[in-house]
Amino acid sequence: MENLVQIYTIVCCVLASIILSLIIYRAYKGIIKKENRQYIWLIEGNWYVKILKMLFGLAMLVAIIFAPFYLQIVSSFKSFISPGVNWLLLASILLLSGLECYLALSVSNKLLNKTYKKVVLSSIVLVLLPLALQCIYYMPKMFTYPSQNECNSIDLPVKGKWLAGHAGGNELVNYHCAYKAQKYAMDIVKVDEKGRFFKGAGNELEDYFTMGENIYAPVAGTVVGLLDSLPNVEVTLTTSDTVNPAGNHIVIKFDADRYLFLAHLNKGTLKVKKGDKVKQGDLLAQAGNSGNTSWPHLHMHIQDKPVLDNASATGFPYRFSKINKKRWFSWASVINGFLIRNDIFKN
Numbered sequence: 001m002e003n004l005v006q007i008y009t010i011v012c013c014v015l016a017s018i019i020l021s022l023i024i025y026r027a028y029k030g031i032i033k034k035e036n037r038q039y040i041w042l043i044e045g046n047w048y049v050k051i052l053k054m055l056f057g058l059a060m061l062v063a064i065i066f067a068p069f070y071l072q073i074v075s076s077f078k079s080f081i082s083p084g085v086n087w088l089l090l091a092s093i094l095l096l097s098g099l100e101c102y103l104a105l106s107v108s109n110k111l112l113n114k115t116y117k118k119v120v121l122s123s124i125v126l127v128l129l130p131l132a133l134q135c136i137y138y139m140p141k142m143f144t145y146p147s148q149n150e151c152n153s154i155d156l157p158v159k160g161k162w163l164a165g166h167a168g169g170n171e172l173v174n175y176h177c178a179y180k181a182q183k184y185a186m187d188i189v190k191v192d193e194k195g196r197f198f199k200g201a202g203n204e205l206e207d208y209f210t211m212g213e214n215i216y217a218p219v220a221g222t223v224v225g226l227l228d229s230l231p232n233v234e235v236t237l238t239t240s241d242t243v244n245p246a247g248n249h250i251v252i253k254f255d256a257d258r259y260l261f262l263a264h265l266n267k268g269t270l271k272v273k274k275g276d277k278v279k280q281g282d283l284l285a286q287a288g289n290s291g292n293t294s295w296p297h298l299h300m301h302i303q304d305k306p307v308l309d310n311a312s313a314t315g316f317p318y319r320f321s322k323i324n325k326k327r328w329f330s331w332a333s334v335i336n337g338f339l340i341r342n343d344i345f346k347n
């Protein structure tokens, strides 16, 4: 795990260095040596170059708007790198995009006179513009989630400060959405004051703050299925127990055709048995790392069948009756809130 942190940190720092070098180069060429440039509205004719510059500027404008959303909400590596590296990458992307937006208002003499320069810019626009249009299309989807009357209202299954690794109503922020039965499933990990979810190298189960955390009933209902005999698997970046993907788990029936699953629980920690009636907030078990899992986390989802069956079951959305969450800079107390990737939350 330490390797993963190092890889992400190095990749982000290298990317930021490349972008910062580009900023210096572009500022030198476009601002310091600006005598070689002229504003696009002063150019006679040459509509092709004018349109190219405007499309390029538009793509850069989209980058300015999209980058904070991507780095703060969509990116899966955010929880592995320090906030400082994340901000460095974001700041460098914003600076370069801002500079390019400004430079899009002018044209260098080379671009006006040299064919190869036009070919290069045309190719860049051909790549960037579809990407920008895709960003515009996908951005609102990060936040789309079924309305309150389509959701089951439940309690948080944990106490303390946690992070949503995969959660939300769209594949952009939640890989579970690709599977019909687990459409609104969430994977959450406990974090410390600094927002890290493991200490040290992260190679041992005990390094993870999630390991052994108490799990409470989010709904009142009847325990209709459970497993408590599987060992915790080692920390791994590949698949582990694919035969028992949920590992040790509890299934609570809380409504007609509504079953809540809590998965990857710690062996031998289940406090309930089949047929038990539970009420919201009852202690159920401890979090662990059993089943098909990379590191200790809690998986939770609601579906309409009592067994884990991707082929015929349908997943259902849920909201938390009361939750404190931090998505950008500050905490907010939310009634009937939902989580998306990278949200930090507590009850």
Ligand SMILES: [Zn+2]
Pocket (backbone or CB within 6 Å): 176, 185, 186, 187, 299, 300
């Ligand atoms: Zn999961």
